[in-house]
Amino acid sequence: MKSLRKELWFHVPSRRGFINITPQVEEAVKESGIKDGLALVNAMHITASVFINDDEKGLHRDYDDWLEKLAPHEPVSQYRHNVGEDNADAHMKRQIMGREAVIAITDGKLDLGPWEQVFYGEFDGRRKKRALIKLIGD
Amino acid sequence: MKSLRKELWFHVPSRRGFINITPQVEEAVKESGIKDGLALVNAMHITASVFINDDEKGLHRDYDDWLEKLAPHEPVSQYRHNVGEDNADAHMKRQIMGREAVIAITDGKLDLGPWEQVFYGEFDGRRKKRALIKLIGD
Amino acid sequence: MKSLRKELWFHVPSRRGFINITPQVEEAVKESGIKDGLALVNAMHITASVFINDDEKGLHRDYDDWLEKLAPHEPVSQYRHNVGEDNADAHMKRQIMGREAVIAITDGKLDLGPWEQVFYGEFDGRRKKRALIKLIGD
Numbered sequence A, B, C: 001m002k003s004l005r006k007e008l009w010f011h012v013p014s015r016r017g018f019i020n021i022t023p024q025v026e027e028a029v030k031e032s033g034i035k036d037g038l039a040l041v042n043a044m045h046i047t048a049s050v051f052i053n054d055d056e057k058g059l060h061r062d063y064d065d066w067l068e069k070l071a072p073h074e075p076v077s078q079y080r081h082n083v084g085e086d087n088a089d090a091h092m093k094r095q096i097m098g099r100e101a102v103i104a105i106t107d108g109k110l111d112l113g114p115w116e117q118v119f120y121g122e123f124d125g126r127r128k129k130r131a132l133i134k135l136i137g138d
Helices: A022-032 A057-070 A088-097 B022-032 B057-070 B088-097 C022-032 C057-070 C088-097
Strands: A002-011 A017-020 A037-043 A048-053 A100-106 A117-122 A128-137 B002-011 B017-020 B037-043 B048-053 B100-106 B117-122 B128-137 C002-011 C017-020 C037-043 C048-053 C100-106 C117-122 C128-137
Touching (some): A037 C100, A048 A128, A088 C057, A100 B037, A128 C037, B022 B117, B048 B128, B057 C088, C022 C117, C048 C128
Parallel strands (some): C048 C100
Antiparallel strands (some): A002 A128, B037 B128, B048 B117, C037 C128, C048 C117
């Protein structure tokens, strides 16, 4: 069994943002030499997400509005977690979008559907944070 | 390490629907000869879901109502994504229900709890779409 | 390829609760002798969750309030599933929090970010229920 571990670092300048990391994950698969296996990609922070969806700017703005409606940032005092912090909403937004994506590796490539793209979703940015890529297979 | 890759195709005649795919995933495990490993089952489309829950018609109607409340289809104009499209809500519903399920394989079988069943969840049907089964193990 | 399978049993005395199971999963990794691989941890029940987030009591009370707002328990008659049952809301809460976590194993340890902790989330307790740990790797 082969394996590869790699960290991706981000610094989103605003509180929230979505970054397409498909090329970096694809590159890691190539580097690993794995032909058949599984790729795990997960946020290493609990106020961020790795998810798979469409690379479409309108949709990303819709996601942002929708998540803000389901788990509003303001008023920060509505959350018990926000004692000396203001990011309780980010912990909730990340549960809806998910922590991780598991992707098949086939013929040495990510086995994605035609529109599937892998994103890092930031919900409490303005500092350095990271995601983990872990590949296993043959 | 053994592996198996298989696609399942669907054509849900309505916009939304849930299909129990547990027998097809179980069949793939048998076909693979894998005794111990992991099964990844994921939607290959970004407006559909693979999830695990109960095979109970009342619950599925509850899910449909609930998802429609959290991410309504109408008015389609409320979403920036809906320029020449009308499926932004499907991209949201799928985030709540999830893209994929990862299931243990033990003794050559899916290692599921007593009521766990695997579903393909369609949120933008009326066309051919597919899910991926990827199995790895020994 | 090495593998290990282990069940964790719970009996949450109230309807809802969160239990940190990181030490048990870490212990299983040590027991398996796996240095590089993947750990799957999933609820075996469809009204419970395994998820990764912060071990912070205020946040857990926020989660409880928030999930109750998104999928209220009462009135139980609002759900078609609740014929002789009263747990439809638990099936919904679990979809938001997720069924499973997949965690990298590196150097014989869970490869978690600094604040990542693994939780069993109970949404319909007061009876014995369980989660599954399945590890594969070398």
